[in-house]
Amino acid sequence: MIGRLLYKARHLARQSPRLIHARDIVRPRILNTAPVTGTTDTDAELHVLTSTGDWLNLIWSLKSFYAQTGRSYALAIHGDPDLPAAAITALRHHFSDARVIEQSDARDAVLDSLSGHPRCRRLRETNTLSIKSFDFAHFLNSDRMILFDSDLLFFDRPTAFLNRLDDRSRRVNAYNADVDTAYAVDIDTIRAHGFDIVPQINSGFGLVHRDSLNLDWMEEFLGIPGMMEGHFWRIEQTLFALSGSRFGAELLPEDYRVFLQGDVGDKPYRHYVGAVRNQMYTEGMRRLQGALLAT
Structure with a gap:
């Protein structure tokens, strides 16, 4: 117990005042902002999974998305098994x-x-x-899904993404690109077993057609040697990549790629994966506070 307390004290001491202020002072202020209403447009439905550690970030993510897009796409928020009642209440309010x-x-x-x-x-x-992989499809009330993570922030209109949503003739899934290919099984093994796959697909943000969420396909993909034993978070990403590749998939433009070095600059959004999570607070929320916290 004493060892854990000392570790926590040293960890907190290494954190910058800027980070502590952004994360612990600025971030909770989103709870004082007005709710987002009217998310009833089933032309596409946004699905997101959140958890105890991410739900407050998610409120920022969603409010920045709806503010920058001006759209009212339907919304389904999936809680993990440990999501607390207070978080559920807050999400239903906002x-x-x-x-x-x-x-x-x-x-x-x-x-x-x-x-x-x-x-x-x-x-x-x-x-x-x-x-x-499974609940999103089971509860989907549209033929197209906006795939969304709890660690996205939008700073400008995501025009390239919206253009794909608006083009009904474009029958391919579109995903943000990862830093590098990160699948549960290496690409050579996947291809050796007869499956095509687009490299570098990230399952944090994208447009996914319902017809690509085929359980027969997923059952088949999970039979690839090593898939079921792959890295915990890479399995669902690999399933999206495989099912999208069979259906038809493309990567969103370079401005939507996950990146770990530098700041967001003039990009319309950033996916603040774990390695850059602190920048979600020090860069992203600090940048958005004037727009979102004034509402």
Whole structure:
């Protein structure tokens, strides 16, 4: 116990006052802003998974998205099994027309829907992030889904992404590019077993067509040697990459790529993955506070 307390004290001492102020003072102020209402447009439906550590960040993420796009796409927020009641209450207040889907309501229904797909069911039973792979599709009320993570911030209109949403003739999924290819199994193994896959797909942000979320395909993909034993968070990303590649997939432009060095500059958004999470507070929220906290 004493060792853990000393470690925590040293960790806090290494954090800059700028980080502490942005994360602990600025970030909670989003709870004092007006709710986002009218998210009822099922031309596309936004689905996101959140957790105890991310739900406050998610409020920033979603409010920046709706503010910059000016759209009113329907919204479904999926909580992980440990999402606290206070977070659920806050999310329902700030996004009053959204569906906040709790695991107590979702788990059994989704597992029942996977009864004919034993690999899918086993993954859903053992990997929380597989909520993205299976629950999103199960509860989707549109033929197109906006794939979304809790660590995105939008600083300008994401025009290239919206153009793809507006073009109904464009029947391909579109994903943000990762720093590098990060799949549960290496690409050579995947291709050696007869599956094509687009490199560098990241499952944090994108446009996904319902028809690509095919359980028969996912059951097949999970049979690739090593898939079920792959890195915890890479399995769902690989499933999106494989299913998208079979359906038809492309990467969003370079401005949407995950990056770990430098600041956001004039890019319309940034995906603040774990390695740059502190910049979500010191760069992103500090930059957006004038626009979002004034509402």
